[in-house]
Amino acid sequence: MTKIGLDIRGGDHAPEAILAGLQLAMPELKANTEVWVYGLSDDLKSLPESCVAVSCSEHISMDEHPVRALQQKPDSTLLRGISDLAKTKIDCFASAGHSGALMVASMQALGLHEGISRPAVISLFPKMNGEQTVVLDVGINVDVKDEQFLEFARLGKAYAQSVLNKENPKVALLNTGTEASKGNLQYQRVYQLLKDREPAFIGNAEARDLFKLEAEVLICDGFTGNMLLKQTESFFSLSQDLGLNHEFLERLNYEKYGASPILGIKGKVLLAHGASGPEAIKSMILGAESFASANFAEQISASSTI
Amino acid sequence: MTKIGLDIRGGDHAPEAILAGLQLAMPELKANTEVWVYGLSDDLKSLPESCVAVSCSEHISMDEHPVRALQQKPDSTLLRGISDLAKTKIDCFASAGHSGALMVASMQALGLHEGISRPAVISLFPKMNGEQTVVLDVGINVDVKDEQFLEFARLGKAYAQSVLNKENPKVALLNTGTEASKGNLQYQRVYQLLKDREPAFIGNAEARDLFKLEAEVLICDGFTGNMLLKQTESFFSLSQDLGLNHEFLERLNYEKYGASPILGIKGKVLLAHGASGPEAIKSMILGAESFASANFAEQISASSTI
Numbered sequence: 001m002t003k004i005g006l007d008i009r010g011g012d013h014a015p016e017a018i019l020a021g022l023q024l025a026m027p028e029l030k031a032n033t034e035v036w037v038y039g040l041s042d043d044l045k046s047l048p049e050s051c052v053a054v055s056c057s058e059h060i061s062m063d064e065h066p067v068r069a070l071q072q073k074p075d076s077t078l079l080r081g082i083s084d085l086a087k088t089k090i091d092c093f094a095s096a097g098h099s100g101a102l103m104v105a106s107m108q109a110l111g112l113h114e115g116i117s118r119p120a121v122i123s124l125f126p127k128m129n130g131e132q133t134v135v136l137d138v139g140i141n142v143d144v145k146d147e148q149f150l151e152f153a154r155l156g157k158a159y160a161q162s163v164l165n166k167e168n169p170k171v172a173l174l175n176t177g178t179e180a181s182k183g184n185l186q187y188q189r190v191y192q193l194l195k196d197r198e199p200a201f202i203g204n205a206e207a208r209d210l211f212k213l214e215a216e217v218l219i220c221d222g223f224t225g226n227m228l229l230k231q232t233e234s235f236f237s238l239s240q241d242l243g244l245n246h247e248f249l250e251r252l253n254y255e256k257y258g259a260s261p262i263l264g265i266k267g268k269v270l271l272a273h274g275a276s277g278p279e280a281i282k283s284m285i286l287g288a289e290s291f292a293s294a295n296f297a298e299q300i301s302a303s304s305t306i
Numbered sequence: 307m308t309k310i311g312l313d314i315r316g317g318d319h320a321p322e323a324i325l326a327g328l329q330l331a332m333p334e335l336k337a338n339t340e341v342w343v344y345g346l347s348d349d350l351k352s353l354p355e356s357c358v359a360v361s362c363s364e365h366i367s368m369d370e371h372p373v374r375a376l377q378q379k380p381d382s383t384l385l386r387g388i389s390d391l392a393k394t395k396i397d398c399f400a401s402a403g404h405s406g407a408l409m410v411a412s413m414q415a416l417g418l419h420e421g422i423s424r425p426a427v428i429s430l431f432p433k434m435n436g437e438q439t440v441v442l443d444v445g446i447n448v449d450v451k452d453e454q455f456l457e458f459a460r461l462g463k464a465y466a467q468s469v470l471n472k473e474n475p476k477v478a479l480l481n482t483g484t485e486a487s488k489g490n491l492q493y494q495r496v497y498q499l500l501k502d503r504e505p506a507f508i509g510n511a512e513a514r515d516l517f518k519l520e521a522e523v524l525i526c527d528g529f530t531g532n533m534l535l536k537q538t539e540s541f542f543s544l545s546q547d548l549g550l551n552h553e554f555l556e557r558l559n560y561e562k563y564g565a566s567p568i569l570g571i572k573g574k575v576l577l578a579h580g581a582s583g584p585e586a587i588k589s590m591i592l593g594a595e596s597f598a599s600a601n602f603a604e605q606i607s608a609s610s611t612i
Contacts, residue, residue: 128547142482142490176448176532184448184529207536211544223490224533226482230513231534235541238517238554241434246548 001032003052004288005081005090008039009059010097011281012274015043018096021281023048028282033289036090038077056080059097062274066100070108078102082109085267092292094259094284096272103140103262110267113300116151119264121222121271122159123229126251128211134160134169137222138229138260144221149173149190153198155263156217158299163261163291164216171198172205172215174224179204186221229254259284261291263300268292307338309358310594311387311396314345315365316403317587318580321349324402327587329354334588339595342396344383362386365403368580372406376414384408388415391573398598400565400590402578409446409568416573419606422457425570427528427577428465429535432557434517440466440475441524444531444566455479455496455525459504461569462523464605469567469597470522477504478511478521480530485510492527535560565590567597569606574598 006022008015022035026048029035036052037044044053056077060069070079078101081093086109095102103119112119122136134156141148153171160169173191175183180191182204194201205213207228220228236252250256256279259272268291272284312328314321328341332354335341342358343350350359363381376385384407387399392415401408409425418425428442440462447454459477466475479497481489486497488510500507511519513534526534542558556562562585565578574597578590 128544139482174533176445176529176536184527187529207533208539208543210537210540211547221490223482223493224530227480227513227530227533228537230482231516231537233514234516237514238434238541239550241517242552242554244545244550244552246550248544248548 001034002030002289002292003034003036003090004285004292005036005038005084005093006285006288007077007081007093007095007097008037008043009077010095011272011276012062013277014096015039017277018281019043019046020278021276021285022051024278024282025285026050028286029289035285036084038081040077054080054084060101062098064098064101066098066104069098069101070105079105082106082267082269085269086110092268092270092288094270094272094288096274096276096281096284099140099271099274102269102271106262106265106267106269110265110269112264113266113297116155116264117145117148118151119262120152120155121260121262122156123225123260125210125218125232126248127213128248131216132164133213133218134164134216135174135218135220135225135228136263137220138225139222141222142226143223146186146190146193149194149219150197151264152219153194153200153217154300154303156219157200158296158303159261159263160216162294162296162299166216169200169216170202170214171200171217171219172202172213174207174218174220174228175204177204177206255280256283259287261287266297268296307340308336308595308598309340309342309396310591310598311342311344311390311399312591312594313383313387313399313401313403314343314349315383316401317578317582318368319583320402321345323583324587325349325352326584327582327591328357330584330588331591332356334592335595341591342390344387346383360386360390366407368404370404370407372404372410375404375407376411385411388412388573388575391575392416398574398576398594400576400578400594402580402582402587402590405446405577405580408575408577412568412571412573412575416571416575418570419572419603422461422570423451423454424457425568426458426461427566427568428462429531429566431516431524431538432554433519434554437522438470439519439524440470440522441480441526441531441534442569443526443528444535445528447528448532449529450527452492452496452499455500456503457570458525459500459506459523460606460609462525463506464602464609465567465569466522468600468602468605472522475506475522476508476520477506477523477525478508478519480513480524480526480534481510483510483512560586562586562589565593567593572603574602
């Protein structure tokens with residue numbers, strides 16, 4: 001039995017959009033998957049029959065101070081979910097809520113994997129050949145120490161192995177050119193560091209090759225990764241405005257593919273865009289189901305740099 | 307009379323692609339525009355009649371060390387052009403050649419505008435409404451001091467005023483979100499600096515709004531700007547691969563819109579992509595013509611921060 005926790009009060013359009021997304025996801029979930037829904041008692045009245053209702057007395061709003069909110073609201077949907085995950089009552093917790101609060105709660109209640117100094121958030125970018133690239137960090141580590149790039153490589157590889165079933169994932173560094181001398185001073189140092197200590201490192205990759213990368217894992221600081229994500233959104237929105245249609249463009253739509261696992265913590269947490277609508281929530285729930293059954297913890301323990 | 311200098315030996319496909327681009331550009335140039343062509347004597351045999359041939363004895367290859375090449379090759383096409391620009395024999399010089407050598411030669415022979423510490427390279431991004439955004443820096447300043455962002459704002463405004471005829475251009479800072487607290491530590495500091503000292507600053511802009519920005523000038527460090535440029539190339543190439551057609555997509559094609567003015571130096575120099583084909587060279591020559599007649603120097607002198 002796979003048990004997924006869902007925060008019904010997370011996101012700009014909660015609880016309506018989350019409930020609607022749950023309804024969309026239910027028919028596509030496997031028979032042995034159970035959804036635990038964390039919500040206020042009113043939210044839980046019209047749940048699909050097979051769901052487990054977890055009634056909470058409060059929730060954290062999008063504009064609250066994360067640390068203060070966590071201290072003041074122990075019975076919030078977000079904290080109850082993370083707490084049940086820590087107790088292994090559920091296998092994965094998914095929320096479109098306050099990303100800062102989710103991050104802090106996850107670190108406090110679950111702790112970090114050995115050798116990991118900070119969590120990282122990944123995003124999956126589509127490739128022309130139908131496969132996907134694991135890109136990290138895409139937002140929370142905007143000022144990064146050189147050594148964190150080694151952690152990103154480890155986390156990205158473990159995800160590619162355990163969730164995407166890639167046996168020997170290759171790692172590339174996002175940079176302004178392929179030569180070792182390219183990029184700013186940090187990226188020049190990091191290139192050498194990866195060359196010396198990451199066996200799966202195959203060199204720099206340029207954003208111009210984003211949709212046809214050789215590597216399965218693309219690493220960068222969270223400032224640059226967030227830009228990459230946002231610019232991809234701009235291209236999807238441009239294609240909508242221009243009336244262009246293609247199946248591949250749909251894969252750039254964060255409404256469908258926006259949920260990002262938070263890696264590095266000892267537990268499986270998925271974070272979706274605050275603006276998520278029902279389609280994005282459905283996608284988050286299905287993503288949580290496949291993440292829940294992956295042996296990510298073993299892969300990250302087995303992985304190492306030199 | 308507007309006099310444009312053209313380096314026939316600059317670029318991966320020189321001299322053939324440059325000569326072909328010149329042939330394409332000739333019919334579209336104004337009657338009072340004259341093209342001075344800097345090449346080896348063999349290159350100059352089949353020039354269009356109205357061009358001025360400037361015979362040089364050598365040229366700088368794409369893989370040479372810039373400073374050494376400039377010292378050893380005073381009669382190269384690149385140095386002769388920059389030297390004639392310094393002597394005001396020509397109004398603008400354009401090359402798809404060695405960007406490092408072009409940058410160093412420009413700084414040495416022409417000098418920098420007052421208050422400018424380093425040159426910057428701009429790129430014009432299309433807007434959905436048919437207008438353009440001046441984006442800088444897009445490549446040469448990959449490690450940037452906070453104060454350089456103020457210089458980027460000044461240079462971008464002067465270009466928008468003198469070349470794009472925008473009376474009161476607005477400046478935005480490319481960032482991961484619109485709030486003042488967004489971005490890495492440098493971008494948080496720079497936001498405050500711009501707020502305090504740049505009257506045209508209207509706040510942060512996100513890459514997701516790239517094609518519908520309110521600002522006419524978008525500033526960022528050269529590492530981030532180069533990523534933005536490269537990712538835009540990936541979109542164009544993706545749309546080609548997917549067989550998508552739209553006039554707007556053509557405007558993302560660096561083959562057509564790739565020439566970038568180098569701003570901050572006391573002289574007008576245009577740099578095109580090394581891989582430029584005839585269409586890109588034609589575009590560079592037409593761009594040089596309009597840049598040559600702009601009163602950029604006056605605008606940059608008149609501009610100031612508080």
